[in-house]
Amino acid sequence: MMGRMKKIVLVLLAVILILPSFLTTASTNDSNAKENKTESESVGKIGSKDEVIYANLSATGERQEIYVVNTLEIDEPGKVTDYGTYSSLKNLTNLTEMTYENDQVMFTADKGKFYYQGNMVDQALPWDISIDYLLDGEKIAPSELAGKDGQVQIRMNTSANETINSVFFENYLLQVSLTLNSDLFTNIRAEEGTIANAGKNKQVTFTVMPEKEEELVLEADVVGFELDGIEISGVPSSMPIEKPDVNEMTDDMRTLSDAISDLNDGVEDFKEGVSELNSGVVELQDGSKQYKDGIVELDDGSSNLVDGSKEIEEALNTMSNSLDGLEELDFSSMEDLANGLTLTVDGLREISQGLENLKENYVIAYGALDGAIEDMPLYNITQEDFDELYESGANQEVIAQLEETYHKSVAVKLTYGEVKAAFDAVEGSLEGVIKAINDMANNMDEMASGVSASLKDMESLNDLTLLQEGIAELAKNYQSFHDGLVQYTGGVGELSDSYKELHSGIVDLSDGTNELEDGAVELHEGTTELHEETSNLPDQMTEEIDEMMSDYDKSDFEAVSFISAKNEQINTVQFVFKTESIQYEEPEVVEVVEEEEKGFWAKLKDLFS
Known part of the structure; x- marks a missing residue:
């Protein structure tokens, strides 16, 4: 019993000795835990x-x-x-x-x-x-x-x-x-x-x-x-x-803008030239119409002129035959002859004057036409130039009108160069016709004067004899004149028919130049609009680039x-x-292995394995 009590006392003493240290440690641990908890919850x-x-x-x-x-x-x-x-x-x-x-x-x-x-x-x-x-x-x-x-x-x-x-x-x-x-x-x-x-x-x-x-x-x-x-x-x-360097691009755009400006100026000159050309062609058409009307009228009167000349020829022959019997001569026929010759001379001089007026109008109109067409510029604009314009973003319809007008103007200038010789020959032909008519009028005027003078100066039979001889000679030579007159009127007829075709071509030319002028006006309006829209093209392009950059700049x-x-x-x-x-x-390939039939000893071995 005493031994047991002794053990209990020793345990109690050990607990008493250890407890303060344990309490101190527990207190410290509890304090540290509280501090860690405070720190972890911050x-x-x-x-x-x-x-x-x-x-x-x-x-x-x-x-x-x-x-x-x-x-x-x-x-x-x-x-x-x-x-x-x-x-x-x-x-x-x-x-x-x-x-x-x-x-x-x-x-x-x-x-x-x-x-x-x-x-x-x-x-x-x-x-x-x-x-x-x-x-x-x-x-x-x-x-x-x-x-x-x-x-x-x-x-x-x-x-x-x-x-x-x-x-x-x-x-x-x-x-x-x-x-x-x-x-x-x-x-x-x-x-x-x-x-x-x-x-x-x-x-x-x-x-x-x-x-x-x-x-x-x-x-x-x-x-x-x-x-x-x-x-x-x-x-x-x-x-x-980063904004790209667009200086080279803007320089190209400025070059394009300047080129469009030059193009607009050229189109304006072209428009004015076409306007002058159209005015000249209109004047040419008016003069050509007068000439055509005159030559047609002259052709229409050619038959009367030939008929009258035939009557004169017959009268001369009659008079020449009648002079064989001087006592039966009727001098009233001589007076009719003189009057007929005088009327014919007057008609020829009117025709000559009409042709002279026609020639003057033709020269004026042709000079205006020639000057206008010669002043038309003939730029060498290639299809590549037009393609660049199409790709520039300009109005496609205006560019198409520009291209069509350019080709038509080139065609007019080249066509005119081919027919210019015909226009040049018209003035000379008119001068030849006028000279021939004037010569005829002068000859017939001399003839009429001679007949009239002969009638006034007849006082004797000798004079009648001279008249008879003169009339006979006149009748003889008049045949040649009449033949020439027939040839002349035939030439006038051919000239009238040919000139109708020429005049028709001039009318078509006038219609074409009128359309060309309208097209040139529309073209100039289009290039003016294009010039106004592209005059600030470099700045517009820079603004567009800045706007595009801002869309993607985040x-x-x-x-x-x-x-x-x-x-x-x-x-x-x-x-x-x-x-x-x-x-x-890859699909799996399953190999089928056939098992060999086991013998007795193999089966016996499997029983114990």
Whole structure:
């Protein structure tokens, strides 16, 4: 009993000795725990945040899986709260536990970078992406395309998802990349993309600018189709765009503007020349009409002139025959002869005067026409010059009128050069006709005067004898005159018929120059409008470039969170998508191995194994 009590006392003494130290240690531990608890519950501060959104897509572009890697820069350690709608979380930095409640992600973090991943369900992306595959022009499912040969076409369509904040579609550019095995793909074509070598592969890259919906098309010949996943990245177009050097381009535009100004001045000169040409042709037409009317009237009177001359010839022959019997001579016929000759002379002189007036009017009109056409410019404007004008963006209808008017004016000038000799010959022909008529009138006037003088001076039979001889000689020579008159009237008839055609050509020329003047006026109005619109072309081009640059300059863009509008201090947000690969799997070949029939000892061995 005493031994037992002794043991109890010793234990109590040991407890008494140890208890103060234990209490002190417990107190210290409790104090440290309280301090650690206080420190761990302090509120941390997020300095900035980066978000990278990863999405796995099907081969045709449908969303399959999406998750976000968040990178937070912790400025002050402590308890941190981030926001987002997640189906699950994973700490990528350390083993610290993370809590999630009411779209709040809470954890304790030290100063520095902190990474965590959040998986999302049913979260839409800012872009709708669809991918179609065609083989030899026929649409085909990706699973059926694997391993096929032929001409393949991949059509990738990107458009805005209107259910998502438009800030990403409006400020982000997409880069779509495909890696093609050069052993499988040849004759690769991508009109809107760039093709580069990447080892033994070909890298095809497309870029979709902000606010643009595009259809990206890749074509190639393929043997045994296989395709690694298509990679699509979305990054903010926030870099400032440097304005290109457009001095050379503006110099070219200024040269074009000056050329259009010179063209307008030339067209104005051309218009004035055509106007003068048209006025000259109108005067020529009026003079030609007078000449035509006169020559027609002269031709119409030619038959009367020939008939009258025939009567004179017959009268002379009658008188000559009658003078054989002087006692029976009727001198009244002589008086009729003289009067007829006088009337004929008067008619010929009227015709001569009319032709003289016609010649003067023709010379004036022809001089105006010749001067106007000679002053017409004959520029050597090539079809290439007109093609450049068409490509300049000017009014296409005005340029077409300019081209048509130019060709017509050239045709007029060249045609006139070919027929100018005929116009030059008209004045000489008129002068010849006038001279011939004047000679005829003078001869007949002398004849009439001679007849009249003979009648007045007849006083004796001797005089009658002389008259008889003169009349006989006159009758003899008049035949030659009459034959010449017949030839002359025939020539007048031919001249009248020919000149009708010439006059018709002059009328057509007048109509053509009138249309040419109207066209020249319209052309000048068009070139004037073109000149006014292009006179400030370099400045307009610079303004257009500045406006285009401003549309794509997103340097003032401020990033916002894709996960939650509550997240602040957003530094960058990026998107990385990838479609599933299309791979061809060789069908498995199952080999059937026939088992050999086992013998007795083998079966016996199997019983004990």
